[in-house]
Amino acid sequence: MIRLHHIPGSRSMRVVWLLEELGLDYQLQEWSLTDGGLRRPEFLAMSPAGRVPALEIDGRSIFESSAIVQYLTEREGRLAPLPGQADRVAFLEWMGFAETQANIVQALNIQHIFLRPEAARSIPLMRLDTKRLAVTARALNAHLAGQDTLLPGGFSAADCMLGFNIDAVFRFLPAADYPALAAYRERMQARPAYARAEAKAGGNGIYTQDFYEVPDA
Ligand SMILES: N[C@@H](CCC(=O)N[C@@H](CS)C(=O)NCC(=O)O)C(=O)O
Incomplete structure (x- = not known):
């Protein structure tokens, strides 16, 4: 089991x-x-x-x-290129990229949601991490403008690693600024397996707002 x-x-x-x-x-x-x-x-x-x-x-x-x-x-034996196959390096790169981006999201979650009291939050850190997140979103938006999935050969497990991030990314960055990334999120969320995963194990983890602005200093 x-x-x-x-x-x-x-x-x-x-x-x-x-x-x-x-x-x-x-x-x-x-x-x-x-x-x-x-x-x-x-x-x-x-x-x-x-x-x-x-x-x-x-x-x-x-x-x-x-x-x-x-x-x-x-x-x-599925959903990932093997060593030596085309796209293997790209697969490893996007797997790592997903975690780099998730770490920035995690830092923003801590600042916007978990830190108490609110006075403990750092607006400069929130601004910095929002900018760092935007770098990752711009890169993905450019990458996904020409292809439906992270790898040119089609859906892979790297999409599971990264596709899950995107809902969180758009809690801190406006989806309208990243149209190719927003369309990718729609495609991923339309997959039957994504819907089954959400139904079995999803639920609103931590967010109570659709969007979190960095507060004025
Ligand atoms: N690099 C790890 C990160 C795992 C991680 O940070 N998980 C979070 C939830 S998204 C967690 O368990 N946090 C608990 C804690 O920080 O105490 C992975 O990809 O598995």
């Missing part, structure tokens, strides 16, 4: 989506971001930084979403 340790709306949604794309059976074990459970020894034994996702599979557990995604694609 495959068991995914998961928090709705978090990076573990990448893995739920991929499991659905691959048509694998799995169980979900849900955790909370705020009740301290991720710091319990039994969770840290699976994921030493105390983060989701962690995946129990084939008699072991795996942490880090990119490692999980690569393991699953190699196990199933």
Whole structure:
């Protein structure tokens, strides 16, 4: 049995989506971001930084979403170019890019949503990270202007890694400024496996607003 340790709306949604794309059976074990459970020894034994996702599979557990995604694609022989194949380097690059972008989103989530009291927030940091996020969005918008998926050869697991980010990206950047990226989000969200993942494991993770402006100083 495959068991995914998961928090709705978090990076573990990448893995739920991929499991659905691959048509694998799995169980979900849900955790909370705020009740301290991720710091319990039994969770840290699976994921030493105390983060989701962690995946129990084939008699072991795996942490880090990119490692999980690569393991699953190699196990199933689908949705990722193999070493030596065309697009392999691009696949690895976009897998890494997805995590670079997710880290900026995470910093903005902390500033806009989690830090309390509000006086603890840093408007200069919010501005800086919004600009850094815009660099990633501009790059993706240019890349996706000429193709439907990250890799020219079609949908891959790199889209699961990155496509999940885009909803969060548009909480901080106006979708209208990035039309090719907005159209990519629509295409990804229209995939049946994405809809199944949302229905089984989604839910509004953390956002209570459609859009978060950087407040005036
Ligand atoms: N690079 C890791 C990052 C995982 C990560 O930061 N997960 C967040 C949720 S999106 C988490 O578990 N945060 C809990 C915490 O920071 O305490 C991955 O891709 O798996």
